Amino acid sequence: MARGRSNFGKDTGLQARMLLTMFLLGLLYVVFVGVLFAAGAGAGVIVVVAVVLLLLQLFASDKLALATMGVKEVTPAQEPELHGIVERLCVQADLPKPRVCVMETSMPNAFAMGRSQKSTTVCATRGILEILSPAELEGVMAHELTHVINRDVMVMTLAGFFATLASMILQFAFFFGGGFGGGYGRGREEEEDIMIVILVSALVYAISFLLLRALSRYREFAADRGSAVLTGKPSALASALIKISGTIERVPRQDLRAAEGMSAFFIVPAKAKNSMMNLFADHPPLEQRLAALQRLESQLQGTA
């Protein structure tokens, strides 16, 4: 049916890498749960606590984060352009309209929050509204809406569940010196069990940390791609990313610190970049994102 755009936005490699990462995470977690069950008793309590935390994270974290960040909802009359862009993208993507917020900071950035399409908030900072052209802003908002469509908050929270669990076990171990609640009258065997659980937890935490970061980067690529498909303007997003990253390194330290905890949801990570940290970055390096967008533009132009 399609003339000229049949392969626009296809990236099978990305999807394969994403699925492989998720498979490895799943495998890791299965082993982890197996060890926890083998260890018995004490671990059960931790699992319950972790599930409660997970639910809390899924249902309340967005509200908490929004409240602590000084984000405020804006009406269409206050921000007609931003609302107009979001509304048109919602028509294009067949989404209900999210809450639209603005964060009063000069740091240019944007993020989306919420676990489902019905309870979503998209937020742009004052800085990004000021420096981007409408087409660039549209690309950025489409990137954020793609996170919503792909349910990235949900996917990342669930994917990170056992990593959280492992880190909790480690913290318990440090606080209580290796015992889960007391530790009187334990047999030698039981002590060994606990040591194994702690060791495995440390291992699970370390490996899942790397896998989660990789997964997060893949989700970013997918969101960039989704934005390009939604707007039909890969180059507008690329130009926005260049503008944002150029400014972000010049922002005052205070703003960076205030925004640090949020970096997973931002379009560009809030911390200044260090090439040594690339492996651990939640967002892929700018050059790679630009290259991917450039490939999309070539596909669109039919020159790929």
Add this chain to the structure above:
Amino acid sequence: MGLRDILTGRHEVKGPAPDRLFAIATAYVSLQAEHGIEPAGAAAIVFQALATSEFEATIKEMEEVVVATGKESGTTVATQDDSYGYRWMVLRNPSSGPSVEDLAVGVNAVSSSIETAGHGERLLCAVFAFKDAKGAPVYFIYNYKRGYWYPFVPSGAEQERSTERELQLKAQMGSELPIEPELERWFPLWGIPI
């Protein structure tokens, strides 16, 4: 969207829903006869213009087709880009009677040629302009992705719409036009050039 699409983050932009554009071509009769709302003789189709030579060629081609077919009915075509980067193709037909039908045919010609070129997902909406008894504008907007219509009545003030009037129109036209059931999807379009 399925679980697999969520896991792989692979979202495709939805194409147009089954076409219910022509509902307006019959609904306008009762708008005119029973509710005193006259066609304003203009309609527009709004879409994202891809910056590719292939897409531009498609647009140019279809503009010529619409102009050629519009000769006998008197329909004229004008194109403009809005500040959001969307392209408006505005069709005007001054004759009051059957103009809505002619406009619907014209709009449909544009949308179907965009679809046959493989760009159906770029279509945003179609807008048909009407005037109430006092001469104030009333719009009916067709959402291609959903296949639904909804009324849009700017109240005159900046960025204000008359929701009351829109809900009345929904009640009046509900049996003849497939009206978007979810009110939160009645997205406004400010600065409509028709």
